[in-house]
Amino acid sequence: MTETKQEKQPLSLQLCAPRGFCAGVDRAIQIVELALTKYGRPVYVRHEIVHNKFVVDGLKAKGAVFVEELEEIPAEHSDRPVIFSAHGVPKSVPEDAQARKMFYLDATCPLVSKVHKEAEIHFRRDREVLLIGHAGHPEVIGTMGQLPDGTVTLIETEDDAHAYVPKSDRPLAYITQTTLSVDDTAGIVAVLQQRFPDIVAPHKEDICYATTNRQEAVKHVAPKVDAMIVVGAPNSSNSQRLREVAERSGCKISVLIQRASDIQWQDFEGVRTLGLTAGASAPETLVEEIITAFAERFDVTVETVHTAEETISFNLPRELRDMIAPAQAATG
Structure with a gap:
């Protein structure tokens, strides 16, 4: 008598797009x-x-x-x-x-450099500068380091915004870290604008297009799935924010993992629908690795959920532009 192969549990995988590298x-x-x-x-x-x-x-x-x-x-x-x-x-x-x-x-x-330039403009115009961001993050350290020590005040939470006391009667302006939660930042900005109606806002949103687009994709998918995986590193701000967005959007099982070997399979017992995205610093190779790992255990069907198209690209430093054609020829 031959053994019958155990049927795999079906799993509908909703793949967020855009995701991954910005x-x-x-x-x-x-x-x-x-x-x-x-x-x-x-x-x-x-x-x-x-x-x-x-x-x-x-x-x-x-x-x-x-x-x-x-x-x-x-x-x-x-x-x-x-x-x-x-x-x-x-x-x-x-x-x-x-x-x-x-x-x-x-x-x-270049979108971080844009924030640096904003900080310098505010400083030259004799404005008191507030930076909305997370203490210790290298982007925040870099942005605060564009101006003399003590010039920029870091605002991390709405409580900070409520408690902030201007250092002088100079005009106020705020800038933000590029990888923040859109919703969290909106709450902090609302407090600052309510308290200081004349505060100068960025000419164009500081939170980068990629952060915004990936969060919007998660907001679209997370309420419809049993679990959500964000591929990314624990020290990646934009990846951490994606996990938080998924949780706030109603997905109770929302986890951040670096690669397939980190999956805690007990978390996904009984899951029938799974959302999958990746932070802006996570390569597509790791997304594919995770899909393969689930396909080994489940009968997976993959649907890509498109919420935005991204066509932005940035120039390389002048010293490397002569390498573009040879590199493309080598891979073509």
Whole structure:
């Protein structure tokens, strides 16, 4: 007598689109890869180029060396290229690099650079600057570091906004971290505008298009599924916000995982519908890995849920633009 193969439980997988890499992350990774091709190894990178272990480990294997501070770079390698991460750096970092006569490439996301410029404009116009963001995040450190110490006040919560006391009678202005929860930020801004009606807002929304689009996709899918997985690193702000958005949208099982080996299968017992997205620094390879892992255990049908189209791309640093055609030819 032959055994009958146990039938797999059906699982409807709702795949959010857009998801994963944004233009700024894609540009930053490309800068490291092209620098390695043009200048050879090692190429140094200050801080993780993006917050994703899989990406960082892949670049390490190609010859990138990650450091937290420039002083960690050996003196005998001071002529090697050093790249600043997509999150941006305080002004003191390129100044330090110049003092050390280092050659550096800036992979700061252009949308983060936009916030830096806003901060400088407000400062020049003698406004008191408030930054809505999370303490300790490298983007926040970089943005606050565009202006003299003590110039920028960090506002993390609505309670902070209620408690804030202006330092002077100068006009107020606010800027924001690019990877925040759209809803949380709206609440903080509402408090500030109610208390200070004349506060100057960003000319254009600071929260980046990719953060907004990925959160909107999750809001669309999360209420309709039994569980939601966000692929991303625990230190990735935009990935953490996606998990929170899913939970607030009514999906009780909302988890952030880095890759398939991290899945706690007991969390998904009895699940019939699953939402899947990825933070802006998570590669599509990891999304596919997770779909494969579920397909091994469930009878999976995949439906892609499109909520926005993204066509934005950013220019590379001038020093690497001569590498674009050869790189494209090599992969074409």
